[in-house]
């Protein structure tokens with residue numbers, strides 16, 4: 226499924242795999258002039274290609290290497306002749322086809338291999354200059370695209386919701402906190418997220434998330450210092466495991482969220 230909408234001259238493509246008529250997890254792509262930021266997942270690649278017909282896309286940039294952001298790279302390069310760009314640290318991973326967990330196959334599918342060029346410090350379109358700012362945490366290669374005149378931040382999966390509690394084992398919430406503080410200091414007006422949400426109260430949202438993550442960090446570290454194991458800390462802080470635990474083969478869990486505060490920056 227694909228939903229297309231406009232916001233301040235940006236076209237948002239919100240995409241997802243329907244399971245029993247519902248989208249369980251959205252992905253997104255945003256068109257800024259002739260540039261497309263991210264390309265969604267493999268399952269929606271053909272739909273995105275059709276939706277982009279006649280829209281004048283010349284470049285596709287990826288925010289990080291995850292399969293729900295690079296899924297249409299190869300198809301768009303082949304059919305539309307777009308140039309691909311991605312963060313330097315993501316290139317080797319995008320060029321491979323990593324093994325996926327069953328939930329990843331189900332929700333997103335395996336991205337066809339593609340060979341983007343390395344992003345520089347800035348990327349320009351006919352109407353905008355976007356700065357490329359490394360903001361690790363969700364993944365070690367994630368970059369935010371920052372348009373300083375409009376104060377737009379294309380934040381990808383760095384910020385998805387105000388009170389995150391779930392993450393995967395590769396995520397580093399201490400790094401994410403540093404990145405979110407850096408982003409807040411830039412006073413963004415609007416955040417465009419990896420799930421396709423557009424947050425217009427960007428600074429307020431960031432303040433709330435930073436406060437929340439700091440509280441969780443302090444609580445988790447305090448309980449660990451008191452001798453509790455991560456599983457016990459989850460019970461103490463949240464009373465249960467994440468509702469997504471079973472469906473994602475234990476990948477999306479509160480325990481990974483807690484552990485990420487304990488393993489150091």
Ligand SMILES: [Zn+2]
Pocket residue numbers: 289291363364382
């Ligand atoms: Zn991601």
